[in-house]
Amino acid sequence: MTRAKRPKLGAVLRGGEGTPTSPQAPAGQAPEQMTGAAEKMVQLNVSVPEELRRNVRIRALQQGVDVSVIVRQLLQDWLEKT
Numbered sequence: 477m478t479r480a481k482r483p484k485l486g487a488v489l490r491g492g493e494g495t496p497t498s499p500q501a502p503a504g505q506a507p508e509q510m511t512g513a514a515e516k517m518v519q520l521n522v523s524v525p526e527e528l529r530r531n532v533r534i535r536a537l538q539q540g541v542d543v544s545v546i547v548r549q550l551l552q553d554w555l556e557k558t
Contacts, residue, residue, distance in 0.1 A: 485530075485533055489534065489538070520547075522547075
């Protein structure tokens with residue numbers, strides 16, 4: 477027996493099918509400039525409770541912001557405070 481694939485969270489929130497879209501850079505601006513990062517990007521894996529991840533993804537989709545942008549900004553703010 478095969479299981480049906482779950483719909484993407486963004487599609488469910490939008491009331492349609494498909495995958496969520498990434499925020500678009502304003503005209504003439506590269507996506508790196510949106511985050512202020514002109515350097516090479518690397519991946520950072522963080523373990524969080526499933527419900528926290530879900531709630532963050534929902535809020536990010538509602539605001540049209542990528543989760544990685546939110547996390548980068550939070551980390552940068554933390555570094556500046558310490």
